[in-house]
Amino acid sequence: MSNEQQVRIYNPTEEFKKNAAVSGMDAYRALCKEAEDDYEGYWARNARELLEWKKPFTQVLDESNSPFFKWFADGELNVSYNCLDRQVNAGLGDKVAIIFEADSGEVTKVTYKELLSRVSKFANALRGMGVKKGDRVVIYMPMSIEGVVAMQGCARIGATHSIVFGGFSAQALRDRIEDAGAVALITADGQHRGGKAMPLKPIADEALSLNGCDTIKNVIVAKRTGAATEMKAGRDVWFDDAVADQSDVCEPEWVSAEHPLFILYTSGSTGKPKGVQHSTGGYLLQAILSMKYTFDIKPDDVFWCTADIGWVTGHTYITYGPLACGTTEIVFEGVPTYPDAGRFWRMIQDHKVSVFYTAPTAIRSLIKAADNNPTVHPTKYDLSSLRILGSVGEPINPSAWEWYYENVGGSRCPIVDTFWQTETGAHMITPMPGATPLVPGSCTLPFPGVQVAVVDETGTEVPWGQGGILVVKRPWPAMIRTIWNDPDRFVKSYYPADFQGKLYLAGDGAIRDKDTGYFTITGRIDDVLNVSGHRMGTMEIESALVAHEKVAEAAVVGRPDDLTGEAIVAFVVLKGSRPTGEEAKAVIKELQTWVGHEIGPIAKPKDIRFGENLPKTRSGKIMRRLLRQLAKGEEITQDTSTLENPGILEQLKG
Numbered sequence: 001m002s003n004e005q006q007v008r009i010y011n012p013t014e015e016f017k018k019n020a021a022v023s024g025m026d027a028y029r030a031l032c033k034e035a036e037d038d039y040e041g042y043w044a045r046n047a048r049e050l051l052e053w054k055k056p057f058t059q060v061l062d063e064s065n066s067p068f069f070k071w072f073a074d075g076e077l078n079v080s081y082n083c084l085d086r087q088v089n090a091g092l093g094d095k096v097a098i099i100f101e102a103d104s105g106e107v108t109k110v111t112y113k114e115l116l117s118r119v120s121k122f123a124n125a126l127r128g129m130g131v132k133k134g135d136r137v138v139i140y141m142p143m144s145i146e147g148v149v150a151m152q153g154c155a156r157i158g159a160t161h162s163i164v165f166g167g168f169s170a171q172a173l174r175d176r177i178e179d180a181g182a183v184a185l186i187t188a189d190g191q192h193r194g195g196k197a198m199p200l201k202p203i204a205d206e207a208l209s210l211n212g213c214d215t216i217k218n219v220i221v222a223k224r225t226g227a228a229t230e231m232k233a234g235r236d237v238w239f240d241d242a243v244a245d246q247s248d249v250c251e252p253e254w255v256s257a258e259h260p261l262f263i264l265y266t267s268g269s270t271g272k273p274k275g276v277q278h279s280t281g282g283y284l285l286q287a288i289l290s291m292k293y294t295f296d297i298k299p300d301d302v303f304w305c306t307a308d309i310g311w312v313t314g315h316t317y318i319t320y321g322p323l324a325c326g327t328t329e330i331v332f333e334g335v336p337t338y339p340d341a342g343r344f345w346r347m348i349q350d351h352k353v354s355v356f357y358t359a360p361t362a363i364r365s366l367i368k369a370a371d372n373n374p375t376v377h378p379t380k381y382d383l384s385s386l387r388i389l390g391s392v393g394e395p396i397n398p399s400a401w402e403w404y405y406e407n408v409g410g411s412r413c414p415i416v417d418t419f420w421q422t423e424t425g426a427h428m429i430t431p432m433p434g435a436t437p438l439v440p441g442s443c444t445l446p447f448p449g450v451q452v453a454v455v456d457e458t459g460t461e462v463p464w465g466q467g468g469i470l471v472v473k474r475p476w477p478a479m480i481r482t483i484w485n486d487p488d489r490f491v492k493s494y495y496p497a498d499f500q501g502k503l504y505l506a507g508d509g510a511i512r513d514k515d516t517g518y519f520t521i522t523g524r525i526d527d528v529l530n531v532s533g534h535r536m537g538t539m540e541i542e543s544a545l546v547a548h549e550k551v552a553e554a555a556v557v558g559r560p561d562d563l564t565g566e567a568i569v570a571f572v573v574l575k576g577s578r579p580t581g582e583e584a585k586a587v588i589k590e591l592q593t594w595v596g597h598e599i600g601p602i603a604k605p606k607d608i609r610f611g612e613n614l615p616k617t618r619s620g621k622i623m624r625r626l627l628r629q630l631a632k633g634e635e636i637t638q639d640t641s642t643l644e645n646p647g648i649l650e651q652l653k654g
């Protein structure tokens, strides 16, 4: 963004502020101050108020074995009890917990009472198979009620679940089963996406036939597509049969607050995926507190997080946070573009969604779709039920932010741009919708109680206005506890010696506005480019490109260059069709000039390539490592089986 560009600020309306959980900046600052004055006291107060404990804790933060921190360790509770029994006991049994909309459009509603009954039966089925506290259960399922039931069922008996996203290959599933040493696998015959039925059980079977999976004793298979399915006698059982004769009463397993609720594999910068291990008490505390503060959740809200349960966002903001708050939430099986790109807007209209949480990549693709086809434009739908919009997963470029604000939110709904990670468990930097003045493209200020900073290579805080490394200064309740099977890697990755093991390294760069102190994430540290000695975030250049009227989406990577150290390569998707030949040359010139104007000549991409799309993981993250290989003209050695659209690699070879 050029300096001349006027930064617009969006304040919450008085009306909104009045009823907000965090009402006004004074209220926000008071919470931050409470935490600063008495860090443990702040979290302990919330843990007492927001969680129901079987055995109250007496210890708060235990730093004796740093960086393996513990929170509320002598307290005992159960996550499923806190999500389900608590609501039923409070008289919310008949409230709808889940509105499930299938890919086909079919809608199923489940009340809290019914959900408790289904989870209890499933938990009893697991116990009947001999699955016990501390055992690992891998879940490889589509977006479904059964998926949520499976997760909650594990939590109920103290089994540690590990979800593997339904788009992952047999090899990826195998690796995770082996690393976790799982005793059971919960899957489905298949899944529906965009009108097509796709297999899951055959992939699971393939994974189980590979070396390393013999720890799996039971496979539970939910019926989704009705595809002919091979069932191995003595190992495989249908989900419905497993629960059929089970009691709907299941005494929860009361576990320590430190008991591992789940492991979730995520990619590191190199090497094999890391099994991020999360806790019970601290994790649930921040899931609830962020529902309250960031989403300002109220009893009448209809909440919709569009993530998949295979990602951390689906864990915290589908399976646990909303249910622990007694919220009615949407669970969606399908994709945003089927049967057309108005699907999200139609669902918001039909279910009167009031809080909507999605990813910038979805927004950008829907902007493109709406530009090409006015009938799927959000303004064609009644979105008046909305009161808060959210964004997560990557930086949201200001132009997409403004489109989202105006066209989806009717210039009425605050946008919470939530920065966090698999490892952090819950929001870390985010606006409070009834307090924080919003600046498009900035995730603004820390969540109350979270202490983040921007530092240099030695761990010293840099002045506002100067870019640096994002760190967390103090342990927080929902943080990663370790990497499963690899505590050394945990220490090296997140508490490096460079910072004397005292600061959590997020892996992202950030800059604080020199006047407001607002945080802007500049992208993963490994995505920062150095061109002729100038440091700049790839995101900055992407944002400039996307601000051009012809550009729908852009990804920028570095390529080694003899002259300048690194050269900038941009992969661009235009709103219209993909240009070739002379036309392409003209657009390249136009975009180079544009970026030169927006940021400065140094930021002009040396090489611009056009594709109909960008290579993304199934969760919608741009695969930058792959783009870097393409930029260098290298052969693709990386596994591309998780790519949503492998065909576009040819177009981007340049």
Ligand code: 6R9
Residues within 6 Å of the ligand: 266, 311, 312, 313, 391, 392, 393, 394, 395, 396, 417, 418, 419, 420, 421, 422, 423, 443, 506, 507, 508, 521, 523, 524
């Ligand atoms: C929740 C989630 C984490 C990485 C993180 C950062 C990027 C997430 C962001 C954001 C800018 C935001 N990221 N939210 N960057 N603004 N609001 O996405 O977890 O899949 O582990 O990704 O995503 O780079 O380090 P995860």
